[in-house]
Structures are given as C-alpha cells and as structure tokens.
Amino acid sequence: MRIKWLGHSCFCLEGSKKIIIDPYMPHGDFGCTPDIVAVTHGHGDHFGDAMKFKKPVVCPNEIAKYLSSEGFDTEPLNIGGTIVRDGVSFTMTPALHSSWLEVKGEGFYGGPASGFVIRMDGVTVYHAGDTGLFSDMKLIRDLYHPDVAMLPIGGRFTMGPSEAMMAAGFIGAPLVIPMHYNTSPLIEQDAGEFKRSIEEVTPMKVVVMEPGEEIDTDDYKAV
Numbered sequence: 179m180r181i182k183w184l185g186h187s188c189f190c191l192e193g194s195k196k197i198i199i200d201p202y203m204p205h206g207d208f209g210c211t212p213d214i215v216a217v218t219h220g221h222g223d224h225f226g227d228a229m230k231f232k233k234p235v236v237c238p239n240e241i242a243k244y245l246s247s248e249g250f251d252t253e254p255l256n257i258g259g260t261i262v263r264d265g266v267s268f269t270m271t272p273a274l275h276s277s278w279l280e281v282k283g284e285g286f287y288g289g290p291a292s293g294f295v296i297r298m299d300g301v302t303v304y305h306a307g308d309t310g311l312f313s314d315m316k317l318i319r320d321l322y323h324p325d326v327a328m329l330p331i332g333g334r335f336t337m338g339p340s341e342a343m344m345a346a347g348f349i350g351a352p353l354v355i356p357m358h359y360n361t362s363p364l365i366e367q368d369a370g371e372f373k374r375s376i377e378e379v380t381p382m383k384v385v386v387m388e389p390g391e392e393i394d395t396d397d398y399k400a401v
Contacts, residue, residue, distance in 0.1 A: 195213040
C-alpha cells in the first residue's frame with residue numbers, strides 16, 4: 179500500500195482502491211482522486227472537501243444523513259460497526275473528541291467522533307481521528323493488529339506527544355505516523371522529538387512526513 183500525507187489529518191491510501199481520509203488539505207491538492215472518502219467527524223478540518231469528489235463517503239451516521247439528503251452515496255457507520263465497500267473494510271472505532279458538522283449556517287451535531295480501522299490488500303491502517311488517549315486502544319491492537327497507526331500529536335484539541343507515545347505502545351503498530359500538528363500555532367509540536375522518543379525505547383518506526391510525501395508500507399513491515 180502507498181500512503182500519501184496531504185497535511186493535517188488527511189491521508190491518501192493507494193492500493194487496489196484509492197481512499198482519502200479526512201479530506202482537509204491546508205497545503206493544497208497533492209493529487210489524490212479517491213474511489214472512496216472516509217470522514218472521522220464533522221469539524222471543518224476533517225470534513226473538509228468531502229463533497230468535492232462526488233464519491234461514496236464512509237462516515238458517522240449523522241453525517242451520512244446530511245450527505246444523503248444532498249444526493250451523496252454514503253456508507254453510514256457507528257462505533258464498533260464494520261462495512262466492506264469495493265473490497266475495502268472500514269471499522270469505526272471510538273475517539274474521545276467532539277463533533278459538529280459546520281454546514282448550513284451554525285451547523286448541527288455530527289454524531290460521535292470516531293477513528294477508522296481500514297483494511298485493504300492485506301494491510302491494516304488505524305487512523306485515530308481527533309482523540310485523547312484512552313486505554314481501550316489496547317483492544318484495537320488485540321482485535322485488529324494494525325500495521326500502521328496514524329496518531330494526532332498536536333495537543334490542545336487532541337492528545338499531545340506524551341499521550342500519543344503511550345497510545346503507540348497500546349496499539350503496537352510497527353509503523354507510526356504523527357498527524358494533526360503544526361497546522362496552526364495552537365498545535366505546534368516537535369515531531370522529530372516524538373520520533374526520537376519512541377524509537378529510542380521501542381522497535382516501532384515513526385515516519386515524520388512532509389505534505390505531499392509518499393511511503394510504501396512494504397518498506398516498514400515488522401520483522
């Protein structure tokens with residue numbers, strides 16, 4: 179699987195299908211034309227350009243109701259649910275956060291904030307969404323055995339680096355990618371220090387990506 183970071187919490191997964199997660203791209207469009215869009219919650223920096231692509235959207239049930247009313251093909255989910263769309267599996271996981279769909283004036287409740295476990299072509303990716311640390315991340319390890327964990331480290335609105343280090347240990351994925359940091363002064367963090375702190379004491383690899391950068395998960399398989 180190829181993984182491209184488009185900035186903030188937005189990733190493009192490319193395998194047998196192209197999946198874009200949380201399509202808010204603060205640095206511009208880096209060229210991902212998805213087959214499926216996945217949205218973790220309703221905040222504008224995650225819902226982003228979900229309606230731009232005119233593609234099926236996997237998302238919390240309340241967001242799906244709105245998108246369906248606008249004519250979109252949706253796959254509504256709630257916490258713990260799994261669907262398979264075009265050979266790609268999506269499981270919705272909990273996230274400790276809020277959700278508000280910022281459309282049509284003041285907006286409205288966007289359902290529970292969530293993360294996703296996405297399985298495609300034999301690779302399992304856990305995108306935590308916006309979340310604080312919670313000990314049931316250990317269940318995500320035990321149930322789904324992620325190969326990749328995408329974790330917010332920005333602090334203030336999500337967990338910061340110290341909590342994300344513990345989250346990485348709970349989840350146990352051999353590859354960790356930090357996200358949701360340095361998009362604004364409110365969430366400035368040193369991702370290099372986060373990488374060093376994890377790699378000094380664990381066998382996990384942390385890849386600090388630049389917007390538009392791609393990696394191949396085959397290069398980071400657990401030994």
